[in-house]
Amino acid sequence: MSVLAQFAVNGIVTGSVYALIALGFALIFTASRVFHFAHGGVYTLSAFAGYTVLVTLELGIVAAFLAAIVTAALIGVLINMLLYEPMKAGGVSPFVALISSFGVLIIITHMTAMVWGSNPVVLSRGGKTTVYRFGAIYTTDAQMLIIGFTVILAVALWIFFRHMRLGIAIRAMGNDSELAEVVGMPAKRLRNISFIVGSGLVGISAMLIGLNVGIIDFNMGNEIILMATVAMIIGGLGNVGAAAGGGFVLGMIQNIAIWKIESKWQMALSFAILIIVLLFKPNGLFGEKRPATGL
């Protein structure tokens, strides 16, 4: 039983990060209607930016997080400004944008390997991991950091989307972008802001996962973007909160399943969950019983 409890704690940790990543991914999707696969590349790059500041330059953990967030926000918004916006202006179909985004993911992945090498590197604060024990359950300081960050960000984002004008504007634009413009909202700027916020979240997540696992490599973004996609779909498309819920559920199931299923089946298991959810709840676990707007 205590083993299961331990897996559940691991599940909360993984689920929290998946929730953050899926949330950023869904925010970008909601605002721009782009299936932003390159998000995985932004994730990888920000982890390596954090690594450079923390391990290579030894500037400390706070500077490393800042570097990861700023890098992610910058790369994310640049991809929007230089790729998606011109495509949108040119009337390119969302499908083409999706494939281009996938191309950017591949380019970033390979460039990361060119700059930082193709071997995994260790992301840690120099072996200073503290382990906490609660009865039979163990957690590390990195795991506590993850849960803490997630709780704080969840509250901050809830306030942002529910009670701040900028958040309401982004929700409005995700709902009906043409109407948003007629009402007087600067749609382009709002999309850029969504990319900044969504990418910033993935920058934080990359650092959290990197510190938790202890190693990062150039390929890390490919798997995570698949997880974010699965999370967003099982949660419910077009709803930021539902995507976060989907991420949390996915992380929980993945980790509890390790109790009975070998971890190498995690990816297959995730897609099995996706298929089962879609069979029984076509609109996702937390989605409305109606097609997502604009799809």
Added chain:
Amino acid sequence: MASADTILRLEALSKSFGGLQAVRDLSFDVNAGTITSLIGGNGAGKTTAFNLITGNLVPDSGHIYLRDARVDGLPPHKVARAGIARGFQELRLFNRLSARDNVEAAIPNLRGESIIRALIGGRELMDERNAADARANALLDDLTIASQADSLAERLSYGQQKLLSLGRLLAAEGELLLLDEPTSGLSPGMVDDFCTRMRRLTGNGKTILLIEHNVDIVMRLSDWVVVMHQGTKIAEGRPEEVRNNVTVMHTYLGITS
């Protein structure tokens, strides 16, 4: 350029789609504080004219002035900020937002719109947000749908949604309201309510440009009527003048004798 009380001036506007000339050489003025109706059959070019005014379409030729500033060629959100608020023929709301958020989304020029200010705004941002809440609540209250403020817009009844879209329009604080058949689909009681509201709005300094099919409403409400037919203006004048205009009688009102 424009006379003192002209709020909107259309000068020789033309727009064609492929071979179809949707609007041809259209010119008219809208005077401040009035209700001006744009009438004409289907395909007369009324909605195209609206789209040209709001920047959703760019005219092939001609100019549009709001007061003395040219607004043709501006993107829709800049036209909206310049003071033109537009309602749609079909109901267009942010369905997944609460009624109050629908109204607040349209309140212009709050500080919370910039990400930097959103992050460091502090007390001032809170005050502004509270003021926006208060403004939205007051509008919803005036429209008799205050009890629905926290409901999603899609949960409101048709009549309430119509009122909400008017609320959103008023929140935009434009001087000039473009209304595209605001009373369509409403019960006679609500039509009267809408007419009273529109008249009261002009009393409060707003100007209304109205597309309306219901001739009774046009005659009852309008200070000025512009009649369009196949993309061009065929007549304009006071309601009674237009009603007695022979061309209009033939082409639009269907009176042949």
